[in-house]
Amino acid sequence: xxxxxxxxxxxxxxxxxxxxxxxxxxxxxxxxxxxxxxxxxxxxxxxxxxxxxxxxxxxxxxxxxxxxxxxxxxxxxxxxxxxxxxxxxxxxxxxxxxxxxxxxxxxxxxxxxxxxxxxxxxxxxxxxxxxxxxxxxxxxxxxxxxxxxxxxxxxxxxxxxxxxxxxxxxxxxxxxxxxxxxxxxxxxxxxxxxxxxxxxxxxxxxxxxxxxxxxxxxxxxxxxxxxxxxxxxxxxxxxxxxxxxxxxxxxxxxxxxxxxxxxxxxxxxxxxxxxxxxxxxxxxxxxxxxxx
Amino acid sequence: xxxxxxxxxxxxxxxxxxxxxxxxxxxxxxxxxxxxxxxxxxxxxxxxxxxxxxxxxxxxxxxxxxxxxxxxxxxxxxxxxxxxxxxxxxxxxxxxxxxxxxxxxxxxxxxxxxxxxxxxxxxxxxxxxxxxxxxxxxxxxxxxxxxxxxxxxxxxxxxxxxxxxxxxxxxxxxxxxxxxxxxxxxxxxxxxxxxxxxxxxxxxxxxxxxxxxxxxxxxxxxxxxxxxxxxxxxxxxxxxxxxxxxxxxxxxxxxxxxxxxxxxxxxxxxxxxxxxxxxxxxxxxxxxxxxxxxxxxxxxxxxxxxxxxxxxxxxxxxx
Ligand SMILES: Nc1ncnc2c1ncn2[C@@H]1O[C@H](COP(=O)(O)OP(=O)(O)O)[C@@H](O)[C@H]1O
Ligand SMILES: [Mg+2]
Numbered sequence: 219x220x221x222x223x224x225x226x227x228x229x230x231x232x233x234x235x236x237x238x239x240x241x242x243x244x245x246x247x248x249x250x251x252x253x254x255x256x257x258x259x260x261x262x263x264x265x266x267x268x269x270x271x272x273x274x275x276x277x278x279x280x281x282x283x284x285x286x287x288x289x290x291x292x293x294x295x296x297x298x299x300x301x302x303x304x305x306x307x308x309x310x311x312x313x314x315x316x317x318x319x320x321x322x323x324x325x326x327x328x329x330x331x332x333x334x335x336x337x338x339x340x341x342x343x344x345x346x347x348x349x350x351x352x353x354x355x356x357x358x359x360x361x362x363x364x365x366x367x368x369x370x371x372x373x374x375x376x377x378x379x380x381x382x383x384x385x386x387x388x389x390x391x392x393x394x395x396x397x398x399x400x401x402x403x404x405x406x407x408x409x410x411x412x413x414x415x416x417x418x419x420x421x422x423x424x425x426x427x428x429x430x431x432x433x434x435x436x437x438x439x440x441x442x443x444x445x446x447x448x449x450x451x452x453x454x455x456x457x458x459x460x461x462x463x464x465x466x467x468x469x470x471x472x473x474x475x476x477x478x479x480x481x482x483x484x485x486x487x488x489x490x491x492x493x494x495x496x497x498x499x500x501x502x503x504x505x506x507x508x509x510x
Numbered sequence: 511x512x513x514x515x516x517x518x519x520x521x522x523x524x525x526x527x528x529x530x531x532x533x534x535x536x537x538x539x540x541x542x543x544x545x546x547x548x549x550x551x552x553x554x555x556x557x558x559x560x561x562x563x564x565x566x567x568x569x570x571x572x573x574x575x576x577x578x579x580x581x582x583x584x585x586x587x588x589x590x591x592x593x594x595x596x597x598x599x600x601x602x603x604x605x606x607x608x609x610x611x612x613x614x615x616x617x618x619x620x621x622x623x624x625x626x627x628x629x630x631x632x633x634x635x636x637x638x639x640x641x642x643x644x645x646x647x648x649x650x651x652x653x654x655x656x657x658x659x660x661x662x663x664x665x666x667x668x669x670x671x672x673x674x675x676x677x678x679x680x681x682x683x684x685x686x687x688x689x690x691x692x693x694x695x696x697x698x699x700x701x702x703x704x705x706x707x708x709x710x711x712x713x714x715x716x717x718x719x720x721x722x723x724x725x726x727x728x729x730x731x732x733x734x735x736x737x738x739x740x741x742x743x744x745x746x747x748x749x750x751x752x753x754x755x756x757x758x759x760x761x762x763x764x765x766x767x768x769x770x771x772x773x774x775x776x777x778x779x780x781x782x783x784x785x786x787x788x789x790x791x792x793x794x795x796x797x798x799x800x801x802x803x804x805x806x807x808x809x810x811x812x813x814x815x816x817x818x819x820x821x822x823x824x825x826x827x828x829x
Contacts, residue, residue, distance in 0.1 A: 239606045240638045247636060254624075254632050261623045334618030341583060341613035342636045342679065343605035507585045507602075 242343045248351025251344075255356035265325075269317050269360055273310040273368045280306050281376060297470035303376035308462030309435035311365055315394065315458055316429065318360035319401025320408070321422050323353060327409035328418030331508060340507035349506075354402070361398045378466075386465045389482065393461035396489045400454050403496025410503035429455040434463075440474055447476065454492040457485040530558035531683060531714050532565075532582060537591035539577050551577045553738035554591070559731075564705065564715040566729035568722065568804065574738040575718035576616050576687055582716065583613050583685050596683060609637050612681030614672050616688050616718075622661030626652055626671050629660060630678050637679035649704055650674045651697065665692040673701070677708075684708065686717040690724060702727050722801050734804060736811045750803045757797050761790035 260266055284290075284302035291299035330336045339349060372378040381387060405422070412418035430436060432446055433455040442450065450456040463471065464480035472480050539552040552574045559565045567575045580586045581593050584600035584607075593600060598607045621629045627643050634640035647656045650670040655663060660671055669692050676684060686705075690698045705715055705728050719725055725732045726746045734742045734749065742749050757775045761768055761782060772778050775795045782790050798806070 239604070240609060242605045242609075242636060250632070250635050258623055330620065333620040334615060335620030337585065337615060338613075338618055338620060338675070341585065341608065341611075341615070342633060343608040344636045345605060 242345060242348070244345045244347050245351065247344055247348040249355070251348055251352025252355025252359075255352045256359050259356060259360070265322070269322055270364050270367060272317060273314050273364065274371045276313075277303055277306055277310055277368070277372065277376065286376065297468055297473075300468065301376065301378065303372055304378040304466065306435075307368070307372050307378055308466040309430075309433075309459050310368060311394070311462045311466075312397070312433065312455055312459040313426075313430055313435050314361060314364045314368065315397040316401050316426055316455055318357055318364055319398045320405040321426050322360060323357060323402050323405035324408040324412070324422045325415075325419050327353070327406050328412045329415045331409060332415040336506070337508050346504075346506040353406070357398060357402050361394065365394065381465055389461065390465045393458055393465075393485065393489075396486070396493065397454060397458040397461075400489050400493040400496060403493055403500055407496055407499040407503060410500065410505075429453055432456065434459045438474065440476060452488070454489045457488045461485040529560070531561045531563075531596060532557075532559040532716065533592075533594045534558070534578075534582070535592045537578070537581065537593055538589050539574075539581060539586065540589045550589075550738050552581070552588075555735075555738070555740045556591075557733055557740060557743060559714060559716060561714055562709070562712050563730045564709045564717070564728050566725040566732040567716070567718040567735055568720065568725045568732050569718075569735035570720060570808070573735040575735055577738075578735070579685055579687050579716060579718055580615075583611065584608070585613075609679060610682050612676040612679055612684040614676035614684075614686045614689055616691075618672060623659060625657050625659055626663070626674070627656040629671070630674055633675055633678050639680050640678055641680045643678070646674045646677050649677065651700060666694060666697055669693065670697065670701075673704075681713065683714045683716070686715065688718055688720070690719070690721065698724070722804055726800050734807055736808055739811075741811045742807050746800055749800070750807055754803050754806055755797055757795055759793075759795050761793045763790060767792075 281301075281303050286301055286303060288299045288301050290302055290305040291297070336349075340346075369380070373380055381390075408422065409418055412421065429450075432442065432450040433439065433453065434442075434450075435455070439447070439450070439456065439460065460475060460480060461482060463475075464482060472478060475481070534555060534557050537552055537555045538550055540548045540550050543549050555574075555578060557565075567578060569575050577586065581588050582595050582600055584595075584603050587601045595603075596607060596610055598604070600607070624632070627647055630643045630646060634643060644656075647653055650673050652667065652670055652674065655667060660668060663671060669689070673686070673689055676686065690701055693701060702724070705717075709715060709728075709730075715728075717724075717728065729746055731743065731745055732749060733740050744750065756771050756773055759768075759770050759772060759775050759778050759782075763782075770778060779790075779793070779795070780786065783793075
C-alpha cells in the first residue's frame with residue numbers, strides 16, 4: 219500500500235476553498251444509498267422471494283383452482299367472461315404496492331431504528347433526505363421488478379391480454395407510483411410508531427391481510443356487504459385495485475363497480491390524501507438522530 | 511489487531527485550534543423515572559477538552575458516560591447547560607460538523623449482512639477526505655476478515671469493525687464509547703497503540719471506559735463520573751489531589767499489623783526500625799494506585815451523596 223499516495227490525495231482535498239463550508243451532495247449520496255439498499259435486500263433471500271414472487275404464486279394458485287377457461291363474468295353478463303388470471307391481475311398488482319411499499323419498508327425501518335443503523339448513519343454527514351432517497355430507490359426497484367415479473371407471467375404464461383392504449387398504460391403508471399408512495403409513507407410512519415422491531419414485523423401482516431380481502435383483490439368488490447365497502451372506501455388499496463381494474467379488465471366491466479364507473483378521479487384523490495397524511499406523520503415522528 | 515499498522519500520518523500536523531475543542535458547561539440531562547418524577551443522568555457537569563488531547567471519562571455502569579458522550583456527538587439533546595464541540599452546538603449540527611467527527615457507539619448490531627470492507631466503503635463516500643479502506647482495515651487488524659460478513663465476526667472483532675467505521679472519515683475528533691469491550695488482552699494493547707498513534711497525529715480523542723488501566727494508559731487527562739456528576743478531574747498521575755497519593759507505610763510488630771499515612775515515610779521507618787538496628791516485619795512503603803484512588807473517590811462520593819442519581823438539586827428551592 220502506498221501511503222504517500224494516500225496522503226498526497228488527502229492534502230489535495232484539504233486545499234479546497236476554505237470560505238465555502240463543505241456540503242455533501244444529497245442526491246448523489248441518495249443514489250449510493252439506493253445501491254446499498256438493493257444489494258442488502260437481495261441478500262435477504264426469503265424476503266426477496268416473498269416480496270417479488272408472492273403475486274405470481276397467488277396467480278398460479280388461483281389459476282390451478284379456478285382453471286384457465288374464461289369462466290369469470292361480470293354481474294348480469296354484460297360482457298364476455300374472462301379467465302381467472304386476467305381477473306386477478308389488477309388486484310395482484312395492487313397487492314404488490316402494499317407488499318413493496320408498506321410491508322417491506324415498515325419492517326426494515328423499524329429494524330434500523332432499533333439495531334443502531336439509523337443512529338450510526340445520523341453520526342455521519344449523510345443527510346436524512348439521502349436516507350429517504352435510498353429507501354425510495356429500493357421501493358421503486360421492488361415494485362417495478364415485482365410488477366414486471368407479474369406482467370410477464372400473466373402475459374406469456376397465462377395468456378392474459380395486455381392493454382394497447384397508451385392512455386391505459388399512463389393510468390397504470392400513475393396509479394402504481396402514487397400507491398407505492400402512499401404505502402411507503404404509511405410503512406415508515408408505522409415503523410416510527412412501533413415500540414419494537416418485533417412488534418412492527420408482526421403487526422404489518424395485519425393490514426396486508428385485512429385490506430387485501432376488503433379491497434377486491436381476492437373477491438369482487440361489489441359482492442362485499444355495503445358497510446364493509448364503506449370502510450374499504452377510505453383505504454387506498456381499494457382505489458389502487460379499482461384503478462388497476464380499469465386498465466386490465468375489458469370494456470364493460472365498469473358496470474360491475476359501485477356506481478357503474480371506474481371513478482379514476484376519486485382514486486387519485488384518496489391515494490393522494492393518504493400520501494400527504496403519511497408524509498405529515500413521517501415528518502412528525504421520524505427522528506434523525508433517533509430521540510433519546 | 512495482531513498485525514497493527516499505524517495509520518499514515520497527516521501531511522502536516524493538524525492545525526491546533528486556539529482554546530478548547532470541547533467546552534461543556536453545567537450540562538444536565540434529565541430522564542423520566544419509570545415510576546414518575548425525574549432524575550439527572552448527567553448532573554451539572556463542566557469540563558473542557560483541548561485540541562490534540564486524549565480525554566477519558568471513567569466511571570461505573572450507569573454513571574452517565576454514554577449520555578454525556580452522546581450529547582457531545584449530537585445524538586442527544588441536553589436538558590440544560592451548554593455543550594460546544596468544534597465551535598458548534600452538536601445537536602442537529604450541519605453535515606460539515608459531522609464530517610469532522612468520528613463516532614463509535616457503545617453498542618450497535620446493524621449492518622450484519624454487509625462485509626467489513628464493504629460497509630467501510632459505503633461509509634467512506636459520505637466524507638470529504640476519507641481514509642483508505644485497506645489502511646483502516648489493517649489498523650484494526652481485520653485484514654483476514656475484510657471480506658467476511660459482519661454478522662460472522664466474533665464479539666471483539668465486531669467491536670474492531672465498529673472502531674474502523676469511526677475512523678474511516680478521517681476525523682479530527684474521535685468519540686469512543688467503551689471501545690474495547692470484548693477485546694482480548696492482545697487486541698486491547700494493539701488498540702491502545704492505535705489510539706496513541708492517532709493522538710500523535712493530532713487527533714483529539716474522547717473515550718469512555720470502566721477499565722482503569724485503559725484510562726491510565728491512554729488519557730492525557732481523565733474525568734471520573736459517578737451518579738451523573740464529575741467527581742474528580744486531572745491527569746492519571748495527579749487526579750484526586752496530592753492527599754490521596756500520600757505514601758503509606760505498613761509493617762507488623764508484636765502488637766500486630768500497622769498502616770500509617772505519612773508524607774515522611776523515611777523518618778517513620780527510621781523510628782520504627784530504631785534507626786536501622788531492628789528490621790520491622792513485612793515492611794512496605796507504597797503510593798495508592800489509580801485503582802485505590804478511584805475506589806476511594808467513589809466511596810467518598812457515596813458517603814456524601816447516598817442516592818447518586820438525584821432529584822434535580824434545585825427542587826428544594828422551589829416553593
Ligand atoms: N433514554 C433513556 N431514558 C431513560 N433513562 C436513561 C436513558 N439513557 C440512559 N438512562 C439512564 O441514565 C443513567 C446513565 O446511563 P448511561 O449514560 O448509559 O451510563 P454509562 O454509559 O455511564 O453506563 C442510567 O441510570 C440509565 O439508566
Ligand atoms: Mg455507557
